Amino acid sequence: MKQAGSILVVDDNPDILIAARLLLKQHYQSVKTTDNPFDIEGIVNEQQQADQPIDVILLDMNFTQDSISGQEGFYWLKKIAAQDPTIVVLLMTAYSDIQLAVDAIKAGAADFIAKPWQNDQLLASVAAAFSHAKDKRQVGQLKRQTQGLNDALNSNKFAFLGQSDAMLKVFDTIERAAQTDANILITGESGTGKELTAHAIHQQSLRHSGPFISVDMGAMSASLMESELFGHKKGAFTDAKEDRVGRFELAGGGSLFLDELGNLPLEQQVKLLAALQNRQITPIGGSKTIDVDIRLISATNDNLHEAVGEGRFRQDLLYRINTVEIALPPLRERHQDIPLLVDYYLNHFGQKYKRELSVSNSSMQALSSYQWPGNVRELAHAIERAVILSTGTELDIGSVISAPATTGSAAPQQGEQYDTFNLEELEHRAIRAALTHFQGNVSHAAKALGLTRGAMYRRLEKYGL
Numbered sequence: 037m038k039q040a041g042s043i044l045v046v047d048d049n050p051d052i053l054i055a056a057r058l059l060l061k062q063h064y065q066s067v068k069t070t071d072n073p074f075d076i077e078g079i080v081n082e083q084q085q086a087d088q089p090i091d092v093i094l095l096d097m098n099f100t101q102d103s104i105s106g107q108e109g110f111y112w113l114k115k116i117a118a119q120d121p122t123i124v125v126l127l128m129t130a131y132s133d134i135q136l137a138v139d140a141i142k143a144g145a146a147d148f149i150a151k152p153w154q155n156d157q158l159l160a161s162v163a164a165a166f167s168h169a170k171d172k173r174q175v176g177q178l179k180r181q182t183q184g185l186n187d188a189l190n191s192n193k194f195a196f197l198g199q200s201d202a203m204l205k206v207f208d209t210i211e212r213a214a215q216t217d218a219n220i221l222i223t224g225e226s227g228t229g230k231e232l233t234a235h236a237i238h239q240q241s242l243r244h245s246g247p248f249i250s251v252d253m254g255a256m257s258a259s260l261m262e263s264e265l266f267g268h269k270k271g272a273f274t275d276a277k278e279d280r281v282g283r284f285e286l287a288g289g290g291s292l293f294l295d296e297l298g299n300l301p302l303e304q305q306v307k308l309l310a311a312l313q314n315r316q317i318t319p320i321g322g323s324k325t326i327d328v329d330i331r332l333i334s335a336t337n338d339n340l341h342e343a344v345g346e347g348r349f350r351q352d353l354l355y356r357i358n359t360v361e362i363a364l365p366p367l368r369e370r371h372q373d374i375p376l377l378v379d380y381y382l383n384h385f386g387q388k389y390k391r392e393l394s395v396s397n398s399s400m401q402a403l404s405s406y407q408w409p410g411n412v413r414e415l416a417h418a419i420e421r422a423v424i425l426s427t428g429t430e431l432d433i434g435s436v437i438s439a440p441a442t443t444g445s446a447a448p449q450q451g452e453q454y455d456t457f458n459l460e461e462l463e464h465r466a467i468r469a470a471l472t473h474f475q476g477n478v479s480h481a482a483k484a485l486g487l488t489r490g491a492m493y494r495r496l497e498k499y500g501l
């Protein structure tokens with residue numbers, strides 16, 4: 037059966053065109069030929085319009101008589117790449133020498149074919165070129181989809197607010213670091229805005245029109261991480277039913293955001309380091325390396341410097357990813373931001389739930405002196421809950437900061453005497469209380485605590501719950 041796909045053969049020798057056509061017609065649905073390289077652009081356009089885009093071009097390197105330098109081939113190769121970078125080009129010449137072959141591959145050709153060719157070898161090269169073309173189109177399509185999703189997400193994104201000195205300093209660092217291609221490490225407790233920071237860096241960078249691809253390292257197993265980052269080839273392992281493009285490749289021309297990087301096992305750290313050093317990756321089960329062109333942004337709520345001391349994180353990797361380090365302060369250390377955040381979320385959820393509520397001075401004071409262990413995420417959830425539950429025209433603060441879902445029955449209440457100030461102990465108690473309150477429902481407990489499910493599961497493991 038003939039395979040779907042279109043190939044164009046370009047050679048000034050009519051015998052070559054006939055031989056190629058006879059051979060390739062047996063295997064591929066559409067075979068076009070021309071003896072004039074100036075026709076390439078027109079044929080590519082026509083095929084595109086007819087919804088049968090050219091996948092592969094078999095291109096002679098020499099069109100002027102007696103020319104053996106191959107320069108013409110390189111010229112047309114560049115023209116084709118500029119017109120449609122997803123087309124895969126195979127260069128051919130009768131004046132075969134190793135240096136010419138190496139130069140052809142370097143210039144972007146997928147393979148180099150010596151004339152006269154062996155039919156089997158030519159068919160094998162063409163088949164590999166079709167598979168490569170399919171991959172290229174898939175990457176292009178996924179990039180466009182991701183870009184579309186990013187645009188949609190960004191237009192709906194929450195604002196990134198702050199007026200405290202600490203946050204003004206963060207905004208300033210983001211602005212300066214974003215302009216460079218430096219790798220950036222964002223640290224901070226859960227809910228302090230690490231993901232928002234990563235988006236802000238991408239938006240303000242020279243790569244802003246490229247994709248922003250994020251990977252949550254906290255939400256996947258070690259075995260999955262590798263295939264997620266680097267991709268895999270069909271058949272590389274039992275579940276690899278199809279080729280899969282990795283996030284490194286998807287983020288090409290844009291930013292790659294590795295969230296919860298502290299969770300990366302040592303074995304995968306070695307691979308990540310190699311990818312960053314060589315700026316190349318090899319999909320699992322693949323033999324060809326792929327160049328990567330990304331700006332790396334990482335985030336963690338772990339202390340990676342401590343993790344290095346404890347042997348959980350490689351020092352060389354840390355030095356590679358933290359060219360610039362941005363530490364987001366917890367909300368309890370920047371109370372000046374609270375009125376701004378409360379007003380913003382009150383307005384946001386007020387519009388969403390069609391409620392017009394105000395906040396009294398005493399309520400704002402209570403909100404400002406609360407410790408917010410779940411940081412801005414907890415504050416946003418608390419305001420949402422209060423907007424829903426308030427009955428009058430004033431925000432009911434009682435429902436915000438003393439609801440069991442926020443502090444839990446076993447956690448100390450506002451104004452109550454603490455028998456400890458150890459944050460870990462308080463966190464442990466709050467998680468236990470939330471789990472009891474929601475009868476063991478981890479999702480509900482995580483939401484009430486202002487944690488993602490991934491962050492919640494890590495804490496459950498940490499406290500042995």
Ligand SMILES: Nc1ncnc2c1ncn2[C@@H]1O[C@H](COP(=O)(O)OP(=O)(O)OP(=O)(O)O)[C@@H](O)[C@H]1O
Nearest residue numbers: 194195196197226227228229230231232412413491
């Ligand atoms: N400065 C801010 N202004 C407005 N909203 C904020 C701010 N910081 C955080 N938020 C909001 O708080 C929530 C949590 O933010 P984000 O996901 O960026 O935090 P994170 O540090 O990445 O959390 P985690 O470590 O749990 O993944 C989001 O809804 C975000 O919009």
